Amino acid sequence: MKIDTDYPDALALHEAMQLIRSYEERMTAIQAEGAAAGTCTAVGQEAAAVGVMAALGRDERILTNHRSAGHLLARGADPGRLMAEAMGRATGYCKGKSGSLHVSAAELGVVLTSTIVGGELSLATGVALAHKQLGLPGVVVCIFGDGAACEGVFHESLNLAAVWSLPILYVCENNQWQAFVHRRETMVGERVAEWATGYRIGSAVVDGNDVHAVRAAAAAALAEVRCSGRPFLLEAETYRLRGHFEPDDQAYVDAAELAAWRDRDPLGRSRRALLAAGHDARALAELETAVERRIDQAQAFALASPYPELAELTRDVFA
Amino acid sequence: MKIDTDYPDALALHEAMQLIRSYEERMTAIQAEGAAAGTCTAVGQEAAAVGVMAALGRDERILTNHRSAGHLLARGADPGRLMAEAMGRATGYCKGKSGSLHVSAAELGVVLTSTIVGGELSLATGVALAHKQLGLPGVVVCIFGDGAACEGVFHESLNLAAVWSLPILYVCENNQWQAFVHRRETMVGERVAEWATGYRIGSAVVDGNDVHAVRAAAAAALAEVRCSGRPFLLEAETYRLRGHFEPDDQAYVDAAELAAWRDRDPLGRSRRALLAAGHDARALAELETAVERRIDQAQAFALASPYPELAELTRDVFA
Amino acid sequence: MSIMTSQQALADALAIEMRRDPSVLMFGEGVATKRAELLAEFGAGRVRNTPLAEGIIAGTAVGASAFGLRPVIDLLFAPFMCFAMDELVNSAGKLRFLSGGQFSFPLVAMAMTGGGWGIGPHHNHNLEAWFAHAPGLKVVMPSTPADAKGLLAAAIRDDNPVLFFSDIGLAFASGEVPEGEHCVPLGKAALRRPGGDVSLVSYGKCVDTCLAAAETLATQGVSAEVLDLRSLKPLDEQAILASVRRTGRLVVVHEASRTCGVGAEVAALASEAAFDSLRAPPCRLTGPDAPAAASFPLEQAFAPSAAAVAAAVGRMLEGGGTVADAAAVA
Amino acid sequence: MSIMTSQQALADALAIEMRRDPSVLMFGEGVATKRAELLAEFGAGRVRNTPLAEGIIAGTAVGASAFGLRPVIDLLFAPFMCFAMDELVNSAGKLRFLSGGQFSFPLVAMAMTGGGWGIGPHHNHNLEAWFAHAPGLKVVMPSTPADAKGLLAAAIRDDNPVLFFSDIGLAFASGEVPEGEHCVPLGKAALRRPGGDVSLVSYGKCVDTCLAAAETLATQGVSAEVLDLRSLKPLDEQAILASVRRTGRLVVVHEASRTCGVGAEVAALASEAAFDSLRAPPCRLTGPDAPAAASFPLEQAFAPSAAAVAAAVGRMLEGGGTVADAAAVA
Ligand SMILES: Cc1ncc(C[n+]2csc(CCOP(=O)(O)OP(=O)(O)O)c2C)c(N)n1
Ligand SMILES: Cc1ncc(C[n+]2csc(CCOP(=O)(O)OP(=O)(O)O)c2C)c(N)n1
Numbered sequence A, B: 001m002k003i004d005t006d007y008p009d010a011l012a013l014h015e016a017m018q019l020i021r022s023y024e025e026r027m028t029a030i031q032a033e034g035a036a037a038g039t040c041t042a043v044g045q046e047a048a049a050v051g052v053m054a055a056l057g058r059d060e061r062i063l064t065n066h067r068s069a070g071h072l073l074a075r076g077a078d079p080g081r082l083m084a085e086a087m088g089r090a091t092g093y094c095k096g097k098s099g100s101l102h103v104s105a106a107e108l109g110v111v112l113t114s115t116i117v118g119g120e121l122s123l124a125t126g127v128a129l130a131h132k133q134l135g136l137p138g139v140v141v142c143i144f145g146d147g148a149a150c151e152g153v154f155h156e157s158l159n160l161a162a163v164w165s166l167p168i169l170y171v172c173e174n175n176q177w178q179a180f181v182h183r184r185e186t187m188v189g190e191r192v193a194e195w196a197t198g199y200r201i202g203s204a205v206v207d208g209n210d211v212h213a214v215r216a217a218a219a220a221a222l223a224e225v226r227c228s229g230r231p232f233l234l235e236a237e238t239y240r241l242r243g244h245f246e247p248d249d250q251a252y253v254d255a256a257e258l259a260a261w262r263d264r265d266p267l268g269r270s271r272r273a274l275l276a277a278g279h280d281a282r283a284l285a286e287l288e289t290a291v292e293r294r295i296d297q298a299q300a301f302a303l304a305s306p307y308p309e310l311a312e313l314t315r316d317v318f319a
Numbered sequence C, D: 001m002s003i004m005t006s007q008q009a010l011a012d013a014l015a016i017e018m019r020r021d022p023s024v025l026m027f028g029e030g031v032a033t034k035r036a037e038l039l040a041e042f043g044a045g046r047v048r049n050t051p052l053a054e055g056i057i058a059g060t061a062v063g064a065s066a067f068g069l070r071p072v073i074d075l076l077f078a079p080f081m082c083f084a085m086d087e088l089v090n091s092a093g094k095l096r097f098l099s100g101g102q103f104s105f106p107l108v109a110m111a112m113t114g115g116g117w118g119i120g121p122h123h124n125h126n127l128e129a130w131f132a133h134a135p136g137l138k139v140v141m142p143s144t145p146a147d148a149k150g151l152l153a154a155a156i157r158d159d160n161p162v163l164f165f166s167d168i169g170l171a172f173a174s175g176e177v178p179e180g181e182h183c184v185p186l187g188k189a190a191l192r193r194p195g196g197d198v199s200l201v202s203y204g205k206c207v208d209t210c211l212a213a214a215e216t217l218a219t220q221g222v223s224a225e226v227l228d229l230r231s232l233k234p235l236d237e238q239a240i241l242a243s244v245r246r247t248g249r250l251v252v253v254h255e256a257s258r259t260c261g262v263g264a265e266v267a268a269l270a271s272e273a274a275f276d277s278l279r280a281p282p283c284r285l286t287g288p289d290a291p292a293a294a295s296f297p298l299e300q301a302f303a304p305s306a307a308a309v310a311a312a313v314g315r316m317l318e319g320g321g322t323v324a325d326a327a328a329v330a
């Protein structure tokens, strides 16, 4: 499996976002038909995922969370194996044991994914300690949500990373929601990045729906971590356009807020920018069709894949 | 039992500090003889304890931690019952079940004491919620150490208190040590109060070895909490002059740092100030003798007290 | 009586108890969003969303319960309780004893548990035995909507901390539920089906598994008794022993892992205190000592099946060799 | 051989294993302060103090162990593990399985446990059964300095997460310890004293209790076998069953609470798999289902005494009635 780090131009970034969008919309359809368990999508957050992944090198190790399909796909994950995992098939990245919520793929450097909110924060310091102690190349990128920032382990993780000078790029995808609770009900400030100050950790906030801005901010942050050897926190302001976990009618979401953020949909913005830059509408439509075909193939692969055999019930428990 | 809130003058404050000092030195002697289990003293931190307690009213509810003898005595605890508790006697505040490390005394408003570091922080929000919801008088005072501030629950507690506007006066006794680890090895900043900013919680730092300064700062902080209904964090900068847990040879402590803080011993400072203000040295000596006599009586009471009967092994587990 | 699901029965109990006692309040991640009807009736003070932080949710409940409130907290899924163990075990479970009885902690901590959702071991992990092992806590896990309602009401009224586990696999199963106030006493098992040949002791959704196995066994002329523990602590030892003394045979069935699970306690208890009545070795059918995979067929195979229970009873009645070894895989 | 305490034996094992394998490192609250000799020999990178935060200490160990390090962490006292349950149980115990075997977690989490210090249940609480119940973790608890050394070395070399409990009551007891490299395999019990009439199965400091009881019983003409489990997971089921089959009688003794403790597992196992050999009901002697008070006499009375063990065996041999009920208080 090849790690995607090469995003030569705006079109490539757009295509990566489109792939995520198509993948996730397909997954919700599959789920609605009852062919997969419930799942968390990150529709509306594609720019944050692609922008960050496009800034990383091959040696970075990435920890992410339950809302990770975008991170995996932007890192180069095979949509077929990812879908197979989400459907619990033996050909999935984790043999179908993880399902959609805790997919790790060591070959892509996407490691130790936890769907315990905050799990990524508690594990990242260790991965970074290993990097530092053993002189491994690459820094550790820890992607988490605004909700995870409310868990105590956020405090413990940032504090330890600061005290031990660990090479961690913390990326907070602040999508304004923590399952069924709006972020403003859970913290007094507007931004998670405010909390970085207390640990003397550098931070930046970026428009998380602008893929170019995210890529630039992530590249700068990464350079900072590489050069200082110290942690840095990048906050991407974005919005979860679909529900928390499929199916979800979003009845609890303020319609005006949702509409405002729909206008800022990163794919729409990217498409408008491409058209404005002279790209051809038909070429974009073809790109979308090609992406849909990849997703068709992925789905076919997943559906044709076997379930794990029952012996897997107790395999992989101990080394 | 009468709650001590009335400290009419500097002499009364001095006497309260002297009582704590004598109590703790006696406890270490008793421990050294093997007549009590190991214990945590707060020698050097008496001004923080007395200053805060002298600022509180009768209705305040106080949560404290393992280093709490000073808080209890300054609140009016009977040294005999406290010593009995430390020696595991049935006449102790908790029937001898708690020993020296988790003494609570509902009648004094000193409640739910935990020797799990951070326990006080996780419980204080609930006590404050009850105060707020049921309209109980008084605010909740939560006393914790610089070490506790490193536990994740510190973040969770302050965040919830801020979001729910809970009437809590957080008092951090920053004594520079967390058992056998110096504070500077555990956080990048110099002060715990820096962390309050992230929650938009007001804070103040006070010379924790100056009993008058602490009392004034605590009174101001308390007024702030009463008036705003919101949390406030007061940090008292002080120093643990003895070891973490008796016996402790303090071999790991920097001698120069220790010497510098010995010069700032709150009792020495208070004594010098009293003499400078015209108090008579002999009167002070008599006060000390009287305090020693109270401690003698306390010890005699504790030693004469019976151990709990074996049925206590399983009593008080369930309501 | 009306027909409702366990989810509805829990909502019913919450509303009734909150109406009955103004000191009852409920909070947790998404509680105010998901229980909009409670929010509407009882207001934002008594029905609260919280930040995503299980430790302080539980700690706040402990502190509040000591001073006049009766909090019910929703910790969502059992594995998330791992972030609240200090508050539940060291504080709620110990501070009454440690204070010499000065404080009580009338609180209820709810969580869903078990398979059925296909989303893996960070949501699906049966931890009830941990809390039965820890002092000072009560633990319940209903198997019917009526018991869901009655046990939750009793848990809210109890003056001790109660862990209330809801089996995910039963959330949408419906059944008859008494209207109005309804309490099921903590610590009392329910005899779901009387029988003379073997005692099937279980709780949660595995009670249905046992009932199905009992049906099968009946067609084979075997009369199986099904005892639903309902309360895991206090455990209804008398009911267990009475049943085992009657039938002389014990099969314990649960989804939780085998080692040091509730089944170990029940089997140990029976062999200690009803030894002379036992006509065959007791037998545990449990989930494996492994995390629960997300994959549907693996999740399905995790908990013992009715067929496995019936087969274990069959082997037991044949009396051939050690049942446990053959059953250990299930 | 040299004579040393368990504390010294642990220090010895740590130094030897760190010398042997540069990927071994140790951290925790006060580790660098209290293990100054390790700090001097291996430097500040491999011997580290941490902030006071058990969750991130454990989480850091989990993350580090997946990428080439072999961390040993000191969580001080077992109840403090309540702040690290997510990292130990949800991460260390489940992520290997959940990732389909992509990662392994060779780490050791140490903690002291049990009575002996008189400072109450926030320091003294035997939680080993929790970790035996959770998947993917190994659990050991030595009863001699030699085993302390050998089990710690084996735990460090093992490719799985191992919970290493040290009984506080044994910290300063000394014994013969092999010099140099010394491993005791995980999962193997030790027969401390052979005997034919009854099997006393135990671990930690209660092994000494059983040995003392066996002495007393010998003077009464009763030959008691003492089996020291050492590893609680994997449990040496063969050794337990072989012993019970030999003696026909089982008494399990531990300080941890009774309900769903290791004793429940052992008693259940024996009655399932050695039923026909049992000549009397198995019997558990355990600490009460209560927090451990600080008060010295209460702490002393918490764990079963040698006299209680001998008395339970006496009653068992007399064959009169149910042993468990009489013993339940101990
Ligand atoms: C410890 C824990 N608590 C609660 C949950 C349930 N849960 C899953 S995702 C989620 C919201 C997480 O919010 P955030 O961290 O902002 O990430 P987002 O879902 O918005 O991407 C919650 C509450 C969980 N998985 N783990
Ligand atoms: C959760 C937990 N971890 C560790 C300990 C052991 N311990 C007891 S006191 C202490 C130091 C606490 O430092 P701080 O909060 O600054 O309070 P201080 O002792 O300095 O008053 C430690 C590590 C504990 N009791 N609880």
Ligand SMILES: [Mg+2]
Pocket: A145, A146, A147, A173, A174, A175, A176, A177, A178, A179
């Ligand atoms: Mg979010």
Ligand SMILES: [Mg+2]
Pocket: B145, B146, B147, B173, B174, B175, B176, B177, B178, B179
């Ligand atoms: Mg301190």
